[in-house]
Amino acid sequence: MRDIAKEAEDVILKLKDQNHGRIYLKTNQIRKFLTAVNAITNKVNVYKAKHLDATKLPDELAGEIQFLKVKAAYQAGRERSVKDFMVQSKMKHHIEGIGTSIPKYEEFAHYIEALVAYHKFHGGD
Template sequence: MNRYQGQTGNGYQRQRSNGSKQAAILEAEEIPADYVESAERVMRGLGTEGDNGTLRFKLTTSKIRNIFSMVTDIYNVESRRREPELKQESISALQKMRVRILYDAGREKDAVKSFVEAAHLLQYIKGIGTNREKFINFANYMEALVAYHRYLGGDD
């Protein structure tokens, strides 16, 4: 399945007719039902073997926790509600979070961008739309990512 519009053999970019490269548009995706196993695969794939059997990560604990903090701020509002749609303030916060993740990924390509791409964070955020239940699933997935990062040896 092609996850990126215009994906070519050169990564996630495509050639424009004038020869310059254009970033492909990321498509919305659903959080997998086995999100805990998915989180484990992502974090194991990002780590490199350390001396004592734990994995070493370029992604620091503070970077992943900063992203998780934005998620928990929205979760704290939405977890007490029962309506099927997110509150407008939560939708706005989700969009701001997406922009912040993009910015951080652009600043730190080795650590944050690799994590964001491997974890499909931007695609999953797009897939949430305004659906409260999809957001709750996303928050659970983020929690699993943080947990595996720590369990497998992630540290500052």
């Protein structure tokens, strides 16, 4: 079983090591991404409440999740520290791995939460 917390912490520690003990990524830079993920999570939860046995997302929601790659790319293009974070966390890979799977999306959302938490824990501004 995947240890999301350890994986997230390792990402943050590697970023810190690459930058001689400093984390240049600002909390607000990754919180914007977390806000987008949380908005989708709310839609997924509404969908699950209406479709109790569902394990797959409708195409519209799956498309919104895939659009997160565009949001990540935009933020990464604006700031080097965000790009380093997106590369180190393998964000594109994780998003592409979701497909239409509700469980995979939920795991991804937890991973993003863990990244934000460990960023703060390890001294991110």
